Amino acid sequence: MDPTTSPPEREQRYRQLYGSAYADLLRFVSRRVHPTHAEDVVGDVMLVAWRRLDDVPVDPSDARAWLFGVARKTLQNARRREERRDAVAVRLSEARPVPAQHGDDPDLVARRIDVAAAWPRLSAAEQEVISLCVLDGLSGPEAAVVLGISATAFRLRLSRARRSLRRHLDPAPDDQRSTSAPLERNPR
Amino acid sequence: MTQCDPDLLTTAALRTLDPADPALTDDQAARAETTLARILATPPEPSAGPVPGTVRVKRRRRVLVPAGLAGIAAVAASTLLVGGGSAFGSWTPTPQALDADAAARAATTCRAGMGVPDDGAPFVLAEERGDWTYVLLAGAAGDVSCVMDNDVVGDDPGPGEVIGGYDPEPPPAEQVAPGGLDEVSSLVAVHEDEVVRLSEGVVGRDVVGVTVHTPTGLEVEASLAQGRYAAWWPGGDAQGDNPEIADAPSFTVTLADGTTRDLGTAG
Numbered sequence: 001m002d003p004t005t006s007p008p009e010r011e012q013r014y015r016q017l018y019g020s021a022y023a024d025l026l027r028f029v030s031r032r033v034h035p036t037h038a039e040d041v042v043g044d045v046m047l048v049a050w051r052r053l054d055d056v057p058v059d060p061s062d063a064r065a066w067l068f069g070v071a072r073k074t075l076q077n078a079r080r081r082e083e084r085r086d087a088v089a090v091r092l093s094e095a096r097p098v099p100a101q102h103g104d105d106p107d108l109v110a111r112r113i114d115v116a117a118a119w120p121r122l123s124a125a126e127q128e129v130i131s132l133c134v135l136d137g138l139s140g141p142e143a144a145v146v147l148g149i150s151a152t153a154f155r156l157r158l159s160r161a162r163r164s165l166r167r168h169l170d171p172a173p174d175d176q177r178s179t180s181a182p183l184e185r186n187p188r
Numbered sequence: 189m190t191q192c193d194p195d196l197l198t199t200a201a202l203r204t205l206d207p208a209d210p211a212l213t214d215d216q217a218a219r220a221e222t223t224l225a226r227i228l229a230t231p232p233e234p235s236a237g238p239v240p241g242t243v244r245v246k247r248r249r250r251v252l253v254p255a256g257l258a259g260i261a262a263v264a265a266s267t268l269l270v271g272g273g274s275a276f277g278s279w280t281p282t283p284q285a286l287d288a289d290a291a292a293r294a295a296t297t298c299r300a301g302m303g304v305p306d307d308g309a310p311f312v313l314a315e316e317r318g319d320w321t322y323v324l325l326a327g328a329a330g331d332v333s334c335v336m337d338n339d340v341v342g343d344d345p346g347p348g349e350v351i352g353g354y355d356p357e358p359p360p361a362e363q364v365a366p367g368g369l370d371e372v373s374s375l376v377a378v379h380e381d382e383v384v385r386l387s388e389g390v391v392g393r394d395v396v397g398v399t400v401h402t403p404t405g406l407e408v409e410a411s412l413a414q415g416r417y418a419a420w421w422p423g424g425d426a427q428g429d430n431p432e433i434a435d436a437p438s439f440t441v442t443l444a445d446g447t448t449r450d451l452g453t454a455g
Contacts, residue, residue: 023212026208039220039223046227047230050232053232092207093206108204115198115201147380160319162193
């Protein structure tokens with residue numbers, strides 16, 4: 001990117017970036033911080049992007065990954081050192097049992113409860129890795145850019161995190177099931 | 189996009205738990221516009237600051253008691269880019285030996301990752317600790333050693349997938365006194381915000397075992413072969429005040445007659 005781009009061209013490029021990335025960036029941040037705080041973080045990240053526009057990749061997907069990486073660092077820097085790992089933890093909605101409705105797959109309903117219960121048992125790093133793929137919708141290489149690691153390193157971390165989640169979802173045969181409210185699991 | 193997880197049910201369930209709203213509310217859109225206007229009114233400043241994530245790794249030489257051996261100047265630093273997490277949850281203080289085939293594949297990956305030509309030198313030490321493989325190679329080109337995830341063994345590694353060091357001029361082994369230990373290489377690496385420590389060196393003739401006592405209290409059993417020892421361990425968060433970065437480990441050697449000697453650190 002030519003750093004001597006004229007101010008109007010620079011502004012136009014930035015407006016395009018802002019328009020295409022803002023919503024995804026807000027969602028990315030909303031998964032990691034309280035909603036009232038998310039927009040402030042997004043504003044900080046987009047200010048960095050304005051000041052470092054020459055560093056932002058031209059391709060929109062790559063630019064999005066770049067922004068997510070800055071957001072991640074911003075969240076970490078805002079925490080005390082001992083809390084930095086938690087800064088990237090991903091929060092989930094509460095999975096209150098809801099009455100089954102027509103069209104709801106009972107297996108999906110049950111799995112949703114189990115995933116919500118297992119999720120807090122994952123480390124922040126494990127939550128982050130899974131979320132980058134499943135919720136934030138990034139490809140392997142894009143997620144690797146966000147984390148500042150190689151694509152293969154990301155693939156390894158993702159497979160480890162999936163194993164960890166699977167272990168929490170499938171308790172050992174002699175474990176007691178948690179005593180939450182029983183679900184309707186009648187096969188249709 | 190490649191599949192996140194072959195378990196489609198879990199993936200679907202996770203997506204139903206996404207806390208983020210699928211679309212901006214009117215209020216959020218209005219605030220986005222306000223923020224844009226505020227940012228555009230800010231004069232753009234030139235890009236500043238280094239890109240976070242690159243880490244310099246120092247390779248130091250330290251000599252341990254018994255006295256008599258002078259301190260040796262530090263060798264040239266090697267720079268490593270490593271990438272990571274508490275990926276070391278599976279690490280074990282006691283190593284498992286690798287079979288020759290796995291060791292050979294790890295050696296290939298190590299040389300490729302460290303950019304060292306293949307001089308055909310066989311491995312000196314090869315071990316596994318949980319999901320991680322370590323290999324030490326010694327040849328005409330010098331000593332090279334690596335820590336790598338088991339899944340990378342045998343592959344051509346990408347950036348950050350091999351943690352290691354390269355010493356083109358290792359010291360001759362004859363300098364070590366009987367019952368003594370010379371820590372030739374003390375490596376501090378950072379892998380995904382976590383410290384990785386590697387200690388390698390040579391031992392006296394009658395040393396049959398080495399235990400490393402790390403500053404954070406780990407008791408690491410080293411691998412030994414051909415008068416050399418090696419041990420590596422995860423050191424916790426990469427912060428300036430982490431004792432694994434600032435302080436040195438101490439050692440206990442086990443001798444052929446079954447006795448042990450504690451060796452502190454010096455210099």
